[in-house]
Amino acid sequence: MKMSSKTLTLPLASCILASALFAGCAAPPGQQNNAALGTGVGAATGAGLGALIGNSEGAMIGGAIGAVAGGLTGYNWSAIKQRLAGATQGTGTQITEQQDGSLKVNIPSSVSFATNSYQIRPTFTPALDEVARTLVQNPELVSRIIGHTDNTGAVPYNMTLSQSRALAVVNYLVSRGVASGRLSSEGRGQAQPIADNLTPTGRSQNRRVEIFLYPLQANPA
Template sequence: MKLSIKSLAIASLAVAVTGCAVNPQTGQNEMSKTATYGLGAAAACGIVGALTHGGKGARNSALACGALGAGVGAYMDYQEKLLREKLANSQVQVQRVGDQIKLVMPENITFATGSATLGSGAVKTLGDVAGVLAQYADTTMVVAGHTDSTGSQALNQSLSERRAAAVASVLQQRGVAAARIRSVGYASSQPVADNGTAEGRARNRRVEIAIDPIKQ
């Protein structure tokens, strides 16, 4: 749900009205501190975002900013929450470091050995991911392909690039703007486990999606 300036104003007014309480000492209607904070956060995030980025910048302010607290961290917090919910029954790992969210997709749920063609299950999973990423437009992402050390460097480099491009293509097809996505292949240069074991090689064969906020 992308909020327009008009809908944001209506939502803010609703918060203001429902957040009032009667002061027992004065008998006057006063806005609670909680409502004041929520209204200020939602209005600040939404209106400033709209002014700097147009309609897109008026994004999910009432939820991401009003409910969770204004700022980049809150914006990413809510996306992380949604992604974890969407991916709860998958083998995709959701990692968080600072303001970055990283999705790690192992080869066994994405590609057949030596192939850059996504399986139907992986396409569905990426569709769920894309639904969240398209909703929260103030981020960029790097899709990175990784292989194990088996085979030639040239073959692994090409395979990692084609796999990253395949994942990026599905995200674009499901509504994520191409300008927000960069795909890259690292072959076997960034292992996360020992290539000397079968288990380690399996962990190294992966695609990662690093999601970063656009900071103003």
């Protein structure tokens, strides 16, 4: 007798669930509660949702989508956030988890670079050293560095300055043992202010460097 698509749905969903759990268990030690677990749970949840569609294709597609979503949101940043917070205490650095699954380290100009300069300040190195240690100790992570300026000066100059600052951070991390292939940089000049450029305080906030840490499967690059 020929089986219907609905007859196959439950076994297929179970299969995907088993595969998802295996993905979480097969992760290297110390990573099972991070991206791998998120991927496994996401796949299982997606498969269940897909099964509700009523056919085997729905379960398969749901599992695939769930795995991606789980990978994006499943990383446990707690220990890394704690270490970075300790290294940047008193500097005004903000460390926040993002909706895309990344960790954002926002470092103000009072710590990072002097005005019109892309030379890394000594006050910036403790934060960068901790970022470098984090990347070396967690090979499943990659980083993207983005430089920003205020609106003082010409637009082309500010763009070049922001690019140079981001690249300076990349070069520093490489000098601390991070493989260059795990790093990328970008300058956005004055295009994305987070405060009012009409005040000295606002301009200081806009002159910043943002370091994003991503699990490999969540890296937008």
